Amino acid sequence: MSYVGTVAARRFDAQITSNFARFHQRDDIFCRAWWDPSIRSPDTESFFKASRDEATARRGEGFQQRDFALRNASWAVSDDYANRNFDPHDLREGYFDPLAQTRPLADEQEKFPDSHTAAAHIKAVAKLFGADLVGITLLDRRFLYEASVDARTMEAKPNAVPEFITHVIILACEMPLELVQMYPSATAGAATGLGYSREVHVCRLLSQYVRNLGYEAIASINDTALNVPLAIKAGLGEYGRNQTLITFQFGPRIRLAKVFTNLPLACDQPIAFGVHETCQTCTRCSRACPPKALPFGDPQEGALSRSNIRGVIKWTSDAEKCFGYWAKMRADCAICIRVCPYNRDFSKFPSKLIRFLLRTRLRSLGLWLSDRLRSGVRRRPSVWWRRIESSAGSRERESR
Numbered sequence: 001m002s003y004v005g006t007v008a009a010r011r012f013d014a015q016i017t018s019n020f021a022r023f024h025q026r027d028d029i030f031c032r033a034w035w036d037p038s039i040r041s042p043d044t045e046s047f048f049k050a051s052r053d054e055a056t057a058r059r060g061e062g063f064q065q066r067d068f069a070l071r072n073a074s075w076a077v078s079d080d081y082a083n084r085n086f087d088p089h090d091l092r093e094g095y096f097d098p099l100a101q102t103r104p105l106a107d108e109q110e111k112f113p114d115s116h117t118a119a120a121h122i123k124a125v126a127k128l129f130g131a132d133l134v135g136i137t138l139l140d141r142r143f144l145y146e147a148s149v150d151a152r153t154m155e156a157k158p159n160a161v162p163e164f165i166t167h168v169i170i171l172a173c174e175m176p177l178e179l180v181q182m183y184p185s186a187t188a189g190a191a192t193g194l195g196y197s198r199e200v201h202v203c204r205l206l207s208q209y210v211r212n213l214g215y216e217a218i219a220s221i222n223d224t225a226l227n228v229p230l231a232i233k234a235g236l237g238e239y240g241r242n243q244t245l246i247t248f249q250f251g252p253r254i255r256l257a258k259v260f261t262n263l264p265l266a267c268d269q270p271i272a273f274g275v276h277e278t279c280q281t282c283t284r285c286s287r288a289c290p291p292k293a294l295p296f297g298d299p300q301e302g303a304l305s306r307s308n309i310r311g312v313i314k315w316t317s318d319a320e321k322c323f324g325y326w327a328k329m330r331a332d333c334a335i336c337i338r339v340c341p342y343n344r345d346f347s348k349f350p351s352k353l354i355r356f357l358l359r360t361r362l363r364s365l366g367l368w369l370s371d372r373l374r375s376g377v378r379r380r381p382s383v384w385w386r387r388i389e390s391s392a393g394s395r396e397r398e399s400r
């Protein structure tokens, strides 16, 4: 792996300008779909309803009953947490509010010989609990939401992370490649739901573990702070034109969660492995985006709507166009992840070669090779269903 701690850290800091302002969670496009009449529509309401309740065939391959059944089931754990304290406490855990702690903090604190030992220990436990990647950074309060959201009224409410919280443990869970290759479809939506449900599981377990060691821990999914900049600072990957964190191990195919803590931990450094330079020439995500919500050209400072953060020089999407497309389709879209040349199985030699080429002057060759291998081409859900049925059938026959 190419670790360029100082260079990558400098690049990150240089992107933040004097116009920077902390982001209000109420301006997130998913929140606006509830309170902003310029976003809320029959389509957005049908989108949210379909995400939870729909289990009937609608149109075409990838949108049959079994596809919706798979997708909606994949969200069940995340949904259960989101709903468990809505009545009577008005909390949406994992979306607007951290996951509630249900057991007391241990009275005594476990002592580690130093912060490096503590960090290695916490990373090992996080992986045992199911995280695929773990990074640690100091809590940069610029990326805490300026205000959170009241789940019932959709009004702003204080986003209080205590001053004694010093560190953030960032957790990444891989989304299955074969599901991501089927975007757009309800079948592929199971990749996102599985990611959320796994994050809730890992985050809840790790935060409980840290509290059992006698340190405070706040388990957070999409609530409380912006995940991507904290994950960049924690050395998990680089920012891509498609607005995602692109990791060395799984490319953009991950979901992020975090645990805020006061346990003293050694921090990781930002990394660079050629993503920024590749994105400057690639543009496959922008070309493939159906509503043309992704930019071409260099990173720019400037917000396209209130759903973009201000004062950061970066590639910025038109969130209104993007979510409008999701709402019309009644399903989430991640075409920009599917087509990315970093979205591949890096256990295979050709993928390792492509990733290597993408960080050299032979970048164009890497992009050409990725296209030749047809890596970003959409896979058919009907073929995937047949394949998993037949492989399950062969396993059963073998076991007889």
Ligand code: SF4
Pocket (backbone or CB within 6 Å): 288, 289, 290, 291, 292, 293, 294, 317, 321, 322, 323, 325, 326, 333, 334, 335, 336, 337
């Ligand atoms: S998720 Fe879909 S609509 Fe949104 S930016 Fe990506 S490709 Fe475009």
Ligand code: SF4
Pocket (backbone or CB within 6 Å): 240, 241, 242, 243, 278, 279, 280, 282, 283, 284, 285, 286, 336, 339, 340, 341, 342
């Ligand atoms: S598709 Fe290309 S431009 Fe878009 S994020 Fe991936 S590497 Fe960057």
